[in-house]
Amino acid sequence: MRGTGAGVVVLSCSDPRLNPYQILGIDPTLKATMVRNAGGRVFDAIRTLAVLQTIGQPGTIAVMHHTDCGMTHFHDVDVKKALVELAPQEKEVIEASKFGEITTSIRVDIALLKASPLIRKDTQIVGLKYDISTGELSVVDEIKSEL
Numbered sequence: 001m002r003g004t005g006a007g008v009v010v011l012s013c014s015d016p017r018l019n020p021y022q023i024l025g026i027d028p029t030l031k032a033t034m035v036r037n038a039g040g041r042v043f044d045a046i047r048t049l050a051v052l053q054t055i056g057q058p059g060t061i062a063v064m065h066h067t068d069c070g071m072t073h074f075h076d077v078d079v080k081k082a083l084v085e086l087a088p089q090e091k092e093v094i095e096a097s098k099f100g101e102i103t104t105s106i107r108v109d110i111a112l113l114k115a116s117p118l119i120r121k122d123t124q125i126v127g128l129k130y131d132i133s134t135g136e137l138s139v140v141d142e143i144k145s146e147l
């Protein structure tokens with residue numbers, strides 16, 4: 001992975017079966033920053049990614065999704081129902097929130113990242129798909145943003 005700045009930010013799912021350092025062959029001593037959330041969703045990570053760009057200007061942001069992801073099995077409606085049961089006083093906020101169900105391709109996340117005014121246009125953005133059963137990693141899309 002290359003880029004104009006130093007370092008790589010990896011956004012991936014919180015799934016404990018994923019070890020991004022191992023999967024990507026990243027030496028833990030190298031400058032790689034890990035951002036994880038349910039599904040590895042860009043909309044949920046954009047604030048953190050924007051802050052990291054301000055602080056470190058990473059040359060590359062890699063977004064890694066994986067097969068058999070919980071966020072493809074559990075939908076926002078189920079998450080909201082469970083959370084409203086837990087915290088009925090937060091019903092309005094919960095109903096108005098997105099929780100990251102995956103019904104679309106990782107390309108949607110890549111496009112969102114590329115379109116975000118908070119992400120530097122010279123950042124290399126890479127989409128990765130990890131097959132949890134075979135351990136195979138593949139590049140979904142590689143987009144160099146237009147300057």
Ligand SMILES: [Zn+2]
Nearest residue numbers: 013015069070
């Ligand atoms: Zn997942």
